[in-house]
Amino acid sequence: MLEGIPAPPNAEQFSELVKLRLEEVSKSSGPRESVTVDRNGTPLHVEVIEVPLVDLYFNPNTHRIRAQCSHDPEQERELKQFPWGKDGQSYLFHLLQADPANPTKRDPDFDVLKDDLRKHGQNDPGLITHQGILVNGNTRAAALRELGIQSMRVGVLPSSFTWADVSAVELALQLRKDHRRDYSYINRLLAMEEQAGLGRVPDAIAKDFRIQVKTYEMERWILQVIRDQIARSASADASLRLVDFEDAQEKLKELGRDFMNLAAVDPDQAEILKENRIAAIMLKFSKTDVRNIKEGFLDSYLSDVLPDGIAPEITENHESEVVIPGLGAAAPSASPGVTVAQEISRNVSRVMACISSSGVNEEEKEKAEAVRVEVRDAFDKAIDRAGRDFRLRQRKQMAPARLMDACAAIDLCVDELVKARGSRSLDEAAFDEAVVKLRESMQQLARQAGRGKQYPGEGVSWLLEAAAAEGS
Numbered sequence: 001m002l003e004g005i006p007a008p009p010n011a012e013q014f015s016e017l018v019k020l021r022l023e024e025v026s027k028s029s030g031p032r033e034s035v036t037v038d039r040n041g042t043p044l045h046v047e048v049i050e051v052p053l054v055d056l057y058f059n060p061n062t063h064r065i066r067a068q069c070s071h072d073p074e075q076e077r078e079l080k081q082f083p084w085g086k087d088g089q090s091y092l093f094h095l096l097q098a099d100p101a102n103p104t105k106r107d108p109d110f111d112v113l114k115d116d117l118r119k120h121g122q123n124d125p126g127l128i129t130h131q132g133i134l135v136n137g138n139t140r141a142a143a144l145r146e147l148g149i150q151s152m153r154v155g156v157l158p159s160s161f162t163w164a165d166v167s168a169v170e171l172a173l174q175l176r177k178d179h180r181r182d183y184s185y186i187n188r189l190l191a192m193e194e195q196a197g198l199g200r201v202p203d204a205i206a207k208d209f210r211i212q213v214k215t216y217e218m219e220r221w222i223l224q225v226i227r228d229q230i231a232r233s234a235s236a237d238a239s240l241r242l243v244d245f246e247d248a249q250e251k252l253k254e255l256g257r258d259f260m261n262l263a264a265v266d267p268d269q270a271e272i273l274k275e276n277r278i279a280a281i282m283l284k285f286s287k288t289d290v291r292n293i294k295e296g297f298l299d300s301y302l303s304d305v306l307p308d309g310i311a312p313e314i315t316e317n318h319e320s321e322v323v324i325p326g327l328g329a330a331a332p333s334a335s336p337g338v339t340v341a342q343e344i345s346r347n348v349s350r351v352m353a354c355i356s357s358s359g360v361n362e363e364e365k366e367k368a369e370a371v372r373v374e375v376r377d378a379f380d381k382a383i384d385r386a387g388r389d390f391r392l393r394q395r396k397q398m399a400p401a402r403l404m405d406a407c408a409a410i411d412l413c414v415d416e417l418v419k420a421r422g423s424r425s426l427d428e429a430a431f432d433e434a435v436v437k438l439r440e441s442m443q444q445l446a447r448q449a450g451r452g453k454q455y456p457g458e459g460v461s462w463l464l465e466a467a468a469a470e471g472s
Helices: 011-026 073-081 086-097 108-120 138-146 163-174 185-197 203-209 213-233 250-263 267-280 287-291 297-303 336-358 362-423 428-449 458-471
Strands: 032-041 041-051 104-105 124-130 133-134 151-156 320-325 329-332
Touching: 011 041, 032 151, 032 163, 032 428, 073 086, 086 104, 086 138, 086 213, 104 108, 108 250, 133 138, 133 163, 138 151, 163 185, 185 203, 185 213, 203 213, 213 250, 213 267, 213 297, 213 336, 250 267, 267 287, 267 297, 267 336, 267 362, 287 362, 297 336, 336 362, 428 458
Parallel strands: 124 151
Antiparallel strands: 032 041, 041 151, 124 133, 320 329
């Protein structure tokens, strides 16, 4: 028995079948197939046998669909209580065929895999425990069952393997570069969290996932942000789920990068940015729209258009400190802006949870939907204004930025001119043509810079004088 989960039914009989098949393979004089797996950095070769597909169990702990298990809370509870039961295994079978971002839909990639198996058969063996639990090849087993195939080729892990060993082997196989199908984003985050829970250091985990340590730390932060929103959304009848954030990978990564950069200079503004963006992500705004939520978004754009009841009223005597019970000491409380932003995202999370939950009656869902439409409309107006202002600032800064680029190019030209003069390799005619072109460009710049300026600054005044002197 692997720790934490009881053995499947008929585990002893299946284990005896495995021993018998392995014995037959070892005595066989023909070619023997094996699978190489990684066990804590050490390669381990395991024999491949063929077993009845009907005797294999989908792995309730597989990283492949861990986030998707939260799709249906009632079936998730059934799965946790009876992982080898008919209902729990049927739920896993459904999730293995489903779109990771929307488990109500079938995954086109599953049908591609199924078609490949129909045409070419099983190319690579799966991997199981001695008890018949699939470690690698859960999705393939689901496809083979749909095709009506009776048996499956599998490598067999040693009977001494613990759940930690099984999890590590599955993860190592998944992270091989030649693996066909990646984990979904949230399942990848959960796999990192699991490895940290096993006591592994960030350097080792980051190396396994082929990312930098700072990226690993940001991914852990993102998962915590998601868990915080799920906790905030929870009520007696509804809660957000991990799978609700499955299609927000790029938006969450941009949030992580921008939060870290802003937190280094202004932690409070970073918190407000995080809360505003996560609310927009839950409201299903596009990546471009979410990107328009920047520092100052709440005060400058959102607060004026939010409907009543979404943001709290902050009184002038807002407590600046919170007394720690039992210690008598005081700690700084969140700033008023952070409190408002947190309440907005909390209300958004509860509304979205109510709409998506099957445990909420239709009347409550209709009320929640009306609030969602109102809040989303407010965010839409605020994001539109913020985007227009940002584009205006960009246009205002474009001409000075171009001129600074030209200055840098001229500085480089000076260096190249000195070198060419020193080596007597300068093309004088070509250089003269370029200077004439520069003169024309400067004259055009002067004409445009002098328009409508009654009192030009020092730089523009010089430019106008230089152009006038050239003209005379």
